[in-house]
Amino acid sequence: MAKTFSYTAQSSKSALKAAGGIDLDEADRAIINALQGDFPVCEHPYAQVASDLGLEERQVIGRIEKLLADGVLSRFGPLYHAEKMGGELTLAAIAVPEDRFDDVTDLVNAHEEVAHNYERDDDLNMWFVVATDQPGRIAEIISDIENETGLAVHNMPKLEEFFVGLRFEV
Amino acid sequence: MPELDTTKELDATDRLIIEATQAGLPLTPQPYHEIAKRLELDAKDVMDRIKAMQDSGVIRRIGVVPNHYKLGYRGNGMSVWDIADADISSVGKIVGALDCVSHCYHRPRQGVDWPYNLFAMVHGHDRTEVADKVAAIADQLGELQKGHKILFSTRILKKTGLRLKGSNTTGRDPSATRSAA
Numbered sequence: 001m002a003k004t005f006s007y008t009a010q011s012s013k014s015a016l017k018a019a020g021g022i023d024l025d026e027a028d029r030a031i032i033n034a035l036q037g038d039f040p041v042c043e044h045p046y047a048q049v050a051s052d053l054g055l056e057e058r059q060v061i062g063r064i065e066k067l068l069a070d071g072v073l074s075r076f077g078p079l080y081h082a083e084k085m086g087g088e089l090t091l092a093a094i095a096v097p098e099d100r101f102d103d104v105t106d107l108v109n110a111h112e113e114v115a116h117n118y119e120r121d122d123d124l125n126m127w128f129v130v131a132t133d134q135p136g137r138i139a140e141i142i143s144d145i146e147n148e149t150g151l152a153v154h155n156m157p158k159l160e161e162f163f164v165g166l167r168f169e170v
Numbered sequence: 171m172p173e174l175d176t177t178k179e180l181d182a183t184d185r186l187i188i189e190a191t192q193a194g195l196p197l198t199p200q201p202y203h204e205i206a207k208r209l210e211l212d213a214k215d216v217m218d219r220i221k222a223m224q225d226s227g228v229i230r231r232i233g234v235v236p237n238h239y240k241l242g243y244r245g246n247g248m249s250v251w252d253i254a255d256a257d258i259s260s261v262g263k264i265v266g267a268l269d270c271v272s273h274c275y276h277r278p279r280q281g282v283d284w285p286y287n288l289f290a291m292v293h294g295h296d297r298t299e300v301a302d303k304v305a306a307i308a309d310q311l312g313e314l315q316k317g318h319k320i321l322f323s324t325r326i327l328k329k330t331g332l333r334l335k336g337s338n339t340t341g342r343d344p345s346a347t348r349s350a351a
Contacts, residue, residue: 014269016293022240032236039195039232041217041224046199061197064234068194075235077194078220084228085180085188091277091289109328117327120248122319124284126327127248154284160259160276163266166293168236168243 015169022072022170027055029170031063032073036167087133090157092142093124094149101125107148113141124154179226183211184219188228195232238293245296245322249304250286252279252317258287261314265290270303285317297322 015033024032030053040048047057067073082089096104101119108114108128117128130141142153180188186209196204202220206213223229238246253261258276265288266274273291292307294300304320 013267016243016269022242032234035234036236037231037233039234041202041220041232043203043213044199045201057199061199065197067234070240071237072240073234074237075194076197076233078191078223078229078232079235080188080192081227081230084226105327114328116329118323119325119327120321120323122321124321127321127323128328154280156277156280156289158275158277160262162259162262162274162276163271164230164273166238166272168238168241170236170241 013165013167015167017169024072024170027053027059027063028067028072030055031060032067032168032170035064035076082131085133086135087131088135088138089129089131090138090142090155092128092130092145092156093154094126094145094151095123096126096149096151104149104151108145111141111145113137180223180228183209183215184223184228186211187216187219188223242295243293245294245298245300247292247294247297247300247304247320247322249290249292249307249318249320251288251290251311251315252285253288253311253315255287257314261311262288264311265307268307270294286319292320 015036031049034053035049039045042048044057046060049055050057050060053060064073064076068076094104094108104126105117108126109117111130113130113132115129115131117126119125120127130138132138132141138155138157142155146153187205190205190209195201198204200213202217203213205211206216209216220229220232224232251261251265262274262276265271268290270292271290272293273289275289276287277289279285279287290307292300292303294303300322301320304318308315308318
């Protein structure tokens with residue numbers, strides 16, 4: 001199977017050791033540690049994982065369900081590469097005057113293409129991700145936000161990706 | 171392996187599968203069969219297409235994504251670095267390979283006030299640990315970096331998650347389909 005650069009890099013990295021705050025038993029830990037990368041694509045994938053880990057198929061399914069419900073896992077499934085799906089993404093930032101922060105937040109968040117928006121402790125104090133599935137739309141949205149807010153938007157699309165991913169060991 | 175122009179290779183059926191799995195895989199003994207049933211497709215076709223998307227990199231990976239806050243990683247900082255243009259690729263690979271870094275990108279500088287062109291999300295149990303790790307990266311890079319800082323998030327203003335419409339085929343040639351691998 002061909003692997004992307006980031007995948008290769010990920011498998012060569014060590015996992016971060018998790019600590020504190022959560023109560024997991026051995027089966028939970030085995031599932032979290034084993035399933036961050038290669039969930040099988042086959043007729044009975046949970047049964048295969050179960051047999052690799054010495055668990056029952058219904059245990060694996062039940063544990064994943066519970067870990068998702070408890071918020072220990074934020075997702076389970078395929079992680080897609082947005083640009084390779086034909087989408088376009090950028091990271092943008094604005095230096096927002098303090099007294100206008102709430103208004104500007106509303107104006108920026110009103111765009112459905114704004115996926116994430118964070119306040120950060122810097123002169124550039126608002127950082128947001130714009131994602132569209134129509135190539136060429138990003139520039140339009142950035143210029144709309146500039147017109148609506150009267151503030152300069154710094155558009156910082158990625159020029160090269162070196163790594164995406166992170167493994168945790170619990 | 172050279173990067174494929176995968177957008178032209180995804181057909182309408184692939185996009186249905188993407189849409190059906192963006193929220194996650196079904197927690198049933200045969201999840202791929204379940205997707206196939208919902209989409210009125212053949213299970214083998216669904217599995218072949220998912221494998222082909224793994225090979226082309228459209229699917230980065232299949233598995234669980236732990237919530238790093240719940241695992242005790244509460245101090246996440248966006249570190250930004252001023253790296254000479256000639257060194258950006260080699261330095262990006264070094265920083266991206268560090269255990270504590272989850273995302274690492276080259277982005278354009280923004281004039282004199284923002285000379286930073288390398289972004290790396292650094293994870294630690296608290297902000298002090300993140301600051302220590304960033305200081306260690308700076309030591310490791312030595313003169314390869316001409317300046318850096320860490321931006322911590324102080325508030326989440328919006329978080330809807332990325333949900334691209336898998337079935338949107340605007341601007342793409344619908345005849346440019348790929349047979350299942």
